[in-house]
Structure formats: C-alpha cells, structure tokens
Amino acid sequence: MNEIPPQADQKAELAARISRLKPRRDFLDHTYISLRHKYVFHTVGKAANSTVKQYFYALELKGSHFAMPSVHDRGSSPLLSPFQLDRQTLEKALTGKEFLRFTFVRDPYARLLSCFLDRIKDHKSRPYRELMRWMKKDVGYKPEFGEFIKAICEQTPFQQNNHWRLQYADAMMPEVGYDFIGKQESFSADMSTLMSRITGAPVDLQTDRVNASPSVTAAHDKLPKYWTAELVQMVQTAFAKDFETFGYEPEREWMGGFKSAVQAAGTPPAKKTEQAQPVRRHIRLKEFSPLVQRSMSPTEDYLSQTNGTLPPGNYKLTANADGFLIDPKHAKRPGPKLFVLGDSFVECSFIHEGSRFCDVLNQKLGPAPGVCFNAGYSGATSLNLYNVLINKIVDKDPHSVLFVLPSNDPLSLLNGNGYWNLNDRRYAPVLPVRRGPPAVGEFEQNAGQLAPLLEAMCGLSDAFGFNLHLATTPFVSTQYEELAWFRRRHKTRETYEGLMERRRVLNQVVRNTAQKCRKDLIDLESILTDTEMFYDDVHVNEQGSLHLADILMQRLGWPSTAGA
Known part of the structure; x- marks a missing residue:
C-alpha cells in the first residue's frame, strides 16, 4: 500500500482518519508494537488473535526474567500501544520501511458464527451487552443467530464491536500498509513464514499445540447448520470488502444444503416468488481492492x-x-x-x-x-x-x-x-451468483x-x-x-x-x-x-x-x- 505522506502533525491526522473507521480506543487496545523486533501487529477480533499474541508475547520476553502474562490482559502486555510512543516513533512504526506490519484475518462466515457462539451466547460478555443495547433488548434476552446477523449488518463499521466489525475497517486497510496478511485457515504455514521473517531463522511451528483462545467454537464445521440463504445475502453485501480484499469466495459448496426452518420440520415450504425474495445484484468488477x-x-x-x-x-x-x-x-x-x-x-x-x-x-x-x-x-x-x-x-x-x-x-x-452465465462462481459477470450448477x-x-x-x-x-x-x-x-x-x-x-x-x-x-x-x-x-x-x-x-x-x-x- 502507499505510504502516508509526511505532514505537519501526522500523528494527529492519522488518528483522526482511523477514528472515522472505528473508535480510537479500539485502535489503541488492538495495535501491538515491538521496538525490539521492529514490527506492528494489529489484532482482528475472532481471527486467531489470542494465539498470535501468545507467540509474540513469548518472543518479546525471550531471554528476560519476566513471567508470561495473560494475552487477554492488555495492561500487562510486553508489546507497546500507540499511545506509548512519541509522534516520530509512531510514524516510523506505521509507515516506515524499518518496521514489519502484519495482521491475521478469517473467513467472514466462520468468524461471525464463532463470534455468535462465543460472545453472544455468553450473556456476561461485553459484546453481548453492546448488542442488547443496539437491539434495545434487556440483558438476558437470547437472540437467534439470524437476529444477530441482521443487527450487525445494519451497523456501520464504526458502530460495530471489534469482534464482528468489518475486517477491512478493523484492520484499518485504507490507512496502514501491511507487509503480511495471514489467514486463520492457513495459520500454521502463515505463522511459520511470519516468525521466520521476524527472527531471520527457519521456523516450523506446531500451532495445533497452541490455542490461546478463551473459547474454541469449531464454527467452520457448523456453517450449514446456522447459515441461510437470506443471511448469506446480507453478509455478502455488508461484508463485501472482506470477501474482495482478503480473497474469500462469497459462494461456497455448503450453501447447496440450505434448509429453511419449515423444511427442517418436515413441512413442504410455500413457494416464493422472486418479488417476495428480492435480491440486490451488482455488476462484478474483477479488481484488487484499492x-x-x-x-x-x-x-x-x-x-x-x-x-x-x-x-x-x-x-x-x-x-x-x-x-x-x-x-x-x-x-x-x-x-x-x-x-x-x-x-x-x-x-x-x-x-x-x-x-x-x-x-x-x-x-x-x-x-x-x-x-x-x-x-x-x-x-x-x-x-x-x-x-x-x-x-x-x-x-x-x-x-x-x-x-x-x-x-x-x-x-x-x-x-x-x-x-x-450467471451460475458460474468463478466467471459470472453479475453477483450474487445464481444457485445451482452452471x-x-x-x-x-x-x-x-x-x-x-x-x-x-x-x-x-x-x-x-x-x-x-x-x-x-x-x-x-x-x-x-x-x-x-x-x-x-x-x-x-x-x-x-x-x-x-x-x-x-x-x-x-x-x-x-x-x-x-x-x-x-x-x-x-x-x-x-x-x-x-x-x-x-x-x-x-x-x-x-x-x-x-x-x-x-x-x-x-x-x-x-x-x-x-
């Protein structure tokens, strides 16, 4: 990505631009900086960020007498927050060639389902309470997955909690030039590559032995059970930037097995016309995101x-x-x-x-x-x-x-x-792709x-x-x-x-x-x-x-x- 041009008060101006994407608190809480190893890591909620922090906390503390803190305690982190740096150092960290900038992202479908299973079903979590305020419901209300998706798709990225925020906005893609973007789906290979770049030595991590997440949801295996055609369409529209920017295909094989609640109960569903199920379509522009x-x-x-x-x-x-x-x-x-x-x-x-x-x-x-x-x-x-x-x-x-x-x-x-042909997922000129094989x-x-x-x-x-x-x-x-x-x-x-x-x-x-x-x-x-x-x-x-x-x-x- 292009480097941000020098300006009179770049730190303040950059912070202002980031504040249009998400709350400043989230920028400070989820951006981790190492002056020792010269890297900047931004954590995207529900995208393996706890596990990544486990590795880099250990790397930062290697050779010291300090005990390993909890990766969930930001105040005890050995990695710095942007507010702890002076303007010149922060500018170098976010735009300079001497720092490596990276983040990890996740398949939008699995990420949102994992968030629901982990954060929304837990009525004591802060994300759950935030959602209830947005939905104007009392604490204790048990939203269905469809209600959760509909609610968050109505929100702007700034209004969204970081656990379900559009990853494009949460990672501040318009403002930060990343050198490496890993994926949870290829975590072992990506983390090994990343650690090798930072340490300068070959690394082959056994990441299946390290999972610092407070809750393992196995969301990927449960996708057909929770997602419906209507919810998929909502997310393809509201989270389009995530699919485009990070190379995730909007259409999946498991979508061929959708069942409505009526079908699951064994009752033949009423036929619906296209007017009853309007679809917002758009011309497909095959390009890299700006x-x-x-x-x-x-x-x-x-x-x-x-x-x-x-x-x-x-x-x-x-x-x-x-x-x-x-x-x-x-x-x-x-x-x-x-x-x-x-x-x-x-x-x-x-x-x-x-x-x-x-x-x-x-x-x-x-x-x-x-x-x-x-x-x-x-x-x-x-x-x-x-x-x-x-x-x-x-x-x-x-x-x-x-x-x-x-x-x-x-x-x-x-x-x-x-x-x-409007059914071919790879070549169709109009999205969303029509159901059924080409x-x-x-x-x-x-x-x-x-x-x-x-x-x-x-x-x-x-x-x-x-x-x-x-x-x-x-x-x-x-x-x-x-x-x-x-x-x-x-x-x-x-x-x-x-x-x-x-x-x-x-x-x-x-x-x-x-x-x-x-x-x-x-x-x-x-x-x-x-x-x-x-x-x-x-x-x-x-x-x-x-x-x-x-x-x-x-x-x-x-x-x-x-x-x-």
Whole structure:
C-alpha cells in the first residue's frame, strides 16, 4: 500500500482518519508494537488473535526474567500501544520501511458464527451487552443467530464491536500498509513464514499445540447448520470488502444444503416468488481492492503442476488507489499511461514485485516520462476486462491499452450462455451468483461472443482517443505423455487437446478482429514459443517476464508516440 505522506502533525491526522473507521480506543487496545523486533501487529477480533499474541508475547520476553502474562490482559502486555510512543516513533512504526506490519484475518462466515457462539451466547460478555443495547433488548434476552446477523449488518463499521466489525475497517486497510496478511485457515504455514521473517531463522511451528483462545467454537464445521440463504445475502453485501480484499469466495459448496426452518420440520415450504425474495445484484468488477497489499505463496499442489521453474516462497502484490498493481517505487511516475489488461498471465502473482513485466517496463523507462499499470486479475474473462476498461480506465486518460486474451475464455465459453452465465462462481459477470450448477453450453456457438466484444473495445478506443493493442494468449503445447507435471495439470489427453484447440480458435478471433478494426496485433502465441519462459502451460516465469518486457518495449510505441 502507499505510504502516508509526511505532514505537519501526522500523528494527529492519522488518528483522526482511523477514528472515522472505528473508535480510537479500539485502535489503541488492538495495535501491538515491538521496538525490539521492529514490527506492528494489529489484532482482528475472532481471527486467531489470542494465539498470535501468545507467540509474540513469548518472543518479546525471550531471554528476560519476566513471567508470561495473560494475552487477554492488555495492561500487562510486553508489546507497546500507540499511545506509548512519541509522534516520530509512531510514524516510523506505521509507515516506515524499518518496521514489519502484519495482521491475521478469517473467513467472514466462520468468524461471525464463532463470534455468535462465543460472545453472544455468553450473556456476561461485553459484546453481548453492546448488542442488547443496539437491539434495545434487556440483558438476558437470547437472540437467534439470524437476529444477530441482521443487527450487525445494519451497523456501520464504526458502530460495530471489534469482534464482528468489518475486517477491512478493523484492520484499518485504507490507512496502514501491511507487509503480511495471514489467514486463520492457513495459520500454521502463515505463522511459520511470519516468525521466520521476524527472527531471520527457519521456523516450523506446531500451532495445533497452541490455542490461546478463551473459547474454541469449531464454527467452520457448523456453517450449514446456522447459515441461510437470506443471511448469506446480507453478509455478502455488508461484508463485501472482506470477501474482495482478503480473497474469500462469497459462494461456497455448503450453501447447496440450505434448509429453511419449515423444511427442517418436515413441512413442504410455500413457494416464493422472486418479488417476495428480492435480491440486490451488482455488476462484478474483477479488481484488487484499492491500496491493498497481499503476500501470496504457491501451495505444494500448485507447485506439483509446474515444471520446476517457479520457486516456492512469498510473493508480494501492491495495488494503488485505483486497484491496479504497480511496484510502489513507480506508483507516482508522470507521463503517458499504459494499462495492460488480462487475467493471471498479466497479473503475474507468482513473480516477485519489481520483476513482473509491467514493473520491468517502468524500470526500462528510467527517467523518461511514462507509467505502466498492471490491470491483470486471475480468473478474469474478456467480458470482465471490458467492464474494467469502460469503468476504470477510460477516465484515466490512457495513452495506450494492451489487451491480452485471457486463458479463462476457453473455459468460460463452455458454459451455457458463455460469458454471461450467471451460475458460474468463478466467471459470472453479475453477483450474487445464481444457485445451482452452471448449464453446459456449446463452445463453437459461444465463441462467437468474443468478436463483437473485442470490436466494442476497439470502438471505445476510437471514441475516447487511446491506442488499443490486441494480443493473443501464449501457451505451451507439448506431447502430453512427456511430462508428469503436465499430466497432473491436465487430467486426460482429451481435456488437454480440447483446451489447446479452443485456445487456437479464440486466438484467431483476436487476429481477425485486429485486422478488421485496424488495431495493432501482438501475436504472443507466435512470439512466446520457448518453453523455458513458462513455469506451466500459460504462466511465464521470471525469465519469461523479463523477455516479454523486452518484446513489449519494442512493439508498443509507448511512450515515445505520446502526443502524436
């Protein structure tokens, strides 16, 4: 995330901005600072924060004669609160490069259910009493889970208790540039990585042996029992930022087993019309949340489906205020703007920041004016990218836009209604996704949707006066039996050969449209043919990213043609 610019009284101004997100008391109580190990940790309620504190209290006290205090007693914590630091030190802690900033988050569905089971069913807890005041009920009232969800979805983040507050607001995402965001669902791996970064030594934690939470609710195993379609819809709307920012899918497999209270009792439910159950829908914008910073690591299963040129480890992604990926060193470059549209091929999440081809283009410019923005997003289709182009790019006065055909298109066009299938959780252009599995469609018929969509992009470029370059999607074609990792990635020869053919068909549509609309064509399928440039069949490795940057620098005519 972008660092907060120096100002006359930054501490007071930062505190004022944070106070618009949540009460100042929560900021002071749940922000932990170590001057010894140079880190800042913010605890999100019901997201493993007690267990995390257990580890870092122990680390802070290591080598001292002090006994380990309770992690629930803030006054005895060996870690400092913001109010204990002078302005200059607090500024360094929250914005400086010498401090590591991190937090942990949790699946919104499991977190809210855990809060209900732990804090609301306990009538002696402070969160319960706060909720009763909000609901205007007497202490002793026993709210149902649905009442709890409805009540908290009516609240603003500032009004919410920290145990159920929108995590995006509670973690102060608009104001704090995190270097690491862990998840409760991958706690062991994330905590091991985090401790290794802080201590500088390899760490493999047995976190299943340490759980400092005062109450273990096992909420994840109880989700289908408590959640209903109506409650899910409320949370998808009120907590949308949490799903988007932290990469949690709003739709889940367990949602297929919803039962109403009437059905559970064995009585057939009355049929409801769509008017009786109104659904608030919205166009899906596939983007990174503004100013978000993520650290991503390829899983062992993912690595097993690569050729060995993708190193394991953490890969940092930083988005600017408009949700475009860019190395912070280049975020404020002036001059003509280039936006590169695509899916995971363009996103390059598993290439280190600074080595992604969009970052390398910025480096190659040196002091010359010009800036390249990475508008790639994993799972995007051409329809999703058209939406990004018209809603996020045309008003930014682009000099040039490079559209790279997504490798997702051959998959999404297998659905009924092609790009516009509203049941596919990964590709649907409208949210919330409709219930039920996606209908099966005919690729040959749906492939006809691509040409008019590309022609619409060409029309936009003419109307708004920017250069549009169309690129085919590159991919590795090899003998299916030769490579074990390739067979793991493509389960059968039939699926592999069918996918290769669909990629070729759509790439030809790109070539034909570029010729018809007189747009520059960059035929990456023909240019990127060296298998050593890829770590699987569609994603370039670091060597490929650097090579691609060289190609684009020569082909795009940017920024030298600015003003021509």
